[in-house]
Structures are given as C-alpha cells and as structure tokens.
Amino acid sequence: MNTPNKLTVLRMILVPFFVAALLAGNSLPHHNLVALVLFAAASYTDHLDGKLARSRNLITTFGKFMDPLADKIMVISALVCFVSLDVANVWLVLLIIFREFMVTSVRLVAADSGVVVAANNWGKAKTVSQIIAILFILLFQYLLELVSLGVLPVFTVFGGSAVQWFGFFGNLLLLVATVMAVISGVIYLKQNWKIVAREM
Numbered sequence: 294m295n296t297p298n299k300l301t302v303l304r305m306i307l308v309p310f311f312v313a314a315l316l317a318g319n320s321l322p323h324h325n326l327v328a329l330v331l332f333a334a335a336s337y338t339d340h341l342d343g344k345l346a347r348s349r350n351l352i353t354t355f356g357k358f359m360d361p362l363a364d365k366i367m368v369i370s371a372l373v374c375f376v377s378l379d380v381a382n383v384w385l386v387l388l389i390i391f392r393e394f395m396v397t398s399v400r401l402v403a404a405d406s407g408v409v410v411a412a413n414n415w416g417k418a419k420t421v422s423q424i425i426a427i428l429f430i431l432l433f434q435y436l437l438e439l440v441s442l443g444v445l446p447v448f449t450v451f452g453g454s455a456v457q458w459f460g461f462f463g464n465l466l467l468l469v470a471t472v473m474a475v476i477s478g479v480i481y482l483k484q485n486w487k488i489v490a491r492e493m
Contacts, residue, residue, distance in 0.1 A: 294353045297360075300342035304363045307335040309371050315374045322442060325435035332431060335367050337343045358400065364420050372467075379446045382429060382464050383467045385471045389423070392478040395450075399481065403488045413484070415477035422473045426466035433459035 294302075314321065315328040340358060346352045369390055375381035396416075437456060439445040450458035 294355075294411075295353065297346040297347075297349075297351050298353060300338040300344040300345070301363050302359050304335045304338045304342075305366055307331055307338075308367055309442075311335065311367075312370050312374055315371070316377070321479040323435070325431055325436065325438045329428065329435060330369070330432040332371060332424075332427060337426070339364055339367075339420070360399075361416065362397070365397065366446060368420070368423045368427065369393060375427075375430060378434075380433050380434060380460060380463060382469055385464065385467050388471050388478045389474045394434065395476055396481050399485050399488070403485060405464070413477075415480050417475075419470070419477040421468075423469040426470045429466055430463040433463055 308349070311331040312330055314324050314331060317324040317327075321327065339360070342356070346356055372381060372386045372389060376383050376386050436445065438460065440447055447457055
C-alpha cells in the first residue's frame with residue numbers, strides 16, 4: 294500500500310476517535326477542541342494524499358474509490374453528530390446524506406461494469422464547502438464550551454445570543470455546502486447517466 298492510500302486509511306481510522314470526542318460532553322473538558330483538531334487533521338490528510346498521488350504518479354484504483362468514500366464517512370459522521378447535538382438542521386443533513394448515497398450507488402454500478410469513476414472538480418468543491426462548514430461549527434461549539442467552563446465570560450454576537458447567532462451562521466454555511474452537494478450530485482449523475490441507464 295502506497296503512502297497516499299495509507300493516508301486515506303488513516304483518515305477513516307480517525308473518524309471513530311473524532312466522534313467519541315465530539316459526543317463526550319462534560320466527561321471530557323475541551324472535547325470540542327479535541328474534535329476540531331482531529332477533524333482538521335483528517336481533512337488535511339485528504340489534501341495531502343491527493344497531492345502526493347498526483348505529484349508522485351501514485352494514483353491507484355483503490356485510491357480513486359476509497360478516497361471519496363473516506364471523505365463521505367468523515368463528513369456524514371460529523372453531520373449526524375451535529376443533528377444529535379441539535380446544532381445542525383436535520384433537513385440539510387438529510388439532503389447531503391441522500392446525495393452521498395446516490396453518488397456512491399453510481400460508483401458501485403460503474404465499478405460492477407469495470408469502470409472506476411474518480412471525483413470531479415464539483416465533487417471536490419462540495420467536499421471543501423462541507424469541511425469548512427464543519428470546522429466553523431466545531432469552532433463555534435468550542436467557544437460556547439469555553440463559556441460553560443468559565444474560561445470566557447458570557448458574550449453576545451451583534452447584540453444577540455451567541456448560541457442563536459452561532460447556530461444561524463453554522464446552518465448558513467451548511468446550507469451553502471448542501472447547495473454545492475445537490476449541484477455536484479446532479480452534475481455527477483448527468484455525467485455518468487449512460488452507465489446507470491445501461492444497468493437498469
């Protein structure tokens with residue numbers, strides 16, 4: 294297994310640790326910071342493995358399939374946790390999950406036909422928008438955690454409740470990521486419709 298593929302596997306290994314930290318609550322002080330660091334590290338491996346694969350000509354069938362799958366596992370795990378913690382709109386998350394399952398289904402159909410479909414630029418832009426949204430939501434939650442720990446004084450945002458404003462900004466970023474997900478999903482399905490239609 295080459296280095297880019299090892300980084301992809303590492304990203305998947307980090308997911309349960311990220312979820313455990315995010316859901317730890319009061320049992321782990323600064324748990325949102327731990328979750329933020331783990332998610333940022335996992336996200337960086339996504340950038341690094343692609344960069345290494347292209348620069349060193351280490352692109353493999355395993356990497357083409359598993360790299361986007363690892364991204365989906367990482368992102369969906371975070372979003373499901375956010376819904377559980379009531380910091381993300383459930384309908385936005387459901388749309389993103391539906392898109393991911395649809396695209397994965399197309400990939401599996403293509404793979405069964407002997408075709409490996411790599412991620413396109415729209416898919417990569419979608420992933421970046423999701424990662425940005427998740428990182429900011431984690432940051433917002435950590436700031437609120439610092440208030441609950443007494444590290445920061447209670448503060449307002451634009452004269453209003455920090456909880457409400459952080460929730461608004463987080464879901465606004467998530468809305469952008471959802472729009473990108475839907476657009477990229479439609480483009481992905483259109484580009485590979487002949488493969489799907491052939492198997493129907």
